[in-house]
Amino acid sequence: MTGRKSAVGKRRLGQLGEAFAADHLISLGYRIIERNWRCPSGELDLIADEDGVTVFVEVRSRRDTGTFGSPEESVDARKQKKVRETAQYYLYRYRAMERKVRFDVITVLFTTESEFAKLNHLKHAF
Template sequence: MAFSPLSRKDLGRYGEQRAEEHIAALGYKVVARNWRCRSGEIDLIAETEGQLVFIEVRTRRLTGRFGTAKESVDARKQLKVRQIAQMYLYAAKQSDRRARFDVITIELTPEGEFNRLEHLTGAF
């Protein structure tokens, strides 16, 4: 099924929905979607096997113009996600919980067809 997003925001929502379906199929329990604080946002926060998982979702069309979805989660983005996760853990009074950081990339063809989903467990 083709997906023609009208905006970058629509593309992001589509990817987050696909990612959520993927982790639900793996048995993860979604704790929060698009959790925000003054520093930014975490796309998905889930729980599996007693561990919190902070998930960054990246969706890209395969046009080659802006690099791959995986490449977009650079050191700066990783640091930002870690900082926001710390704020979540503090706000949720769960600072003692085990946590990890996953990245889920969604790739679409230039025409907007779903091409591939990759789940990088413990990505950073």
């Protein structure tokens, strides 16, 4: 059925992806510190702690349509810079500049019918 709109919109798909990503991290023993943390410089999807390391996680969700490239490719140099700047703001704000940090990317693929298909966790992504 071409032209049929999915029952799940783009925003809701992103929320579902973030929920899957958070559940994945929790299952690995991470502690979720923040979800969708916002400040003047931007937003951080997930902030987690893994054994004393603050992990800033960019989550990308896509339907597996074969168009628009992979979700990993969407975390380009401009997006990485924005996430780094926002993470700096977070660390400064909470006086955590001395903490070890890491930047991960979690991608979540859904079928064209918006059902979960695959999750990929890239540690030390940038």
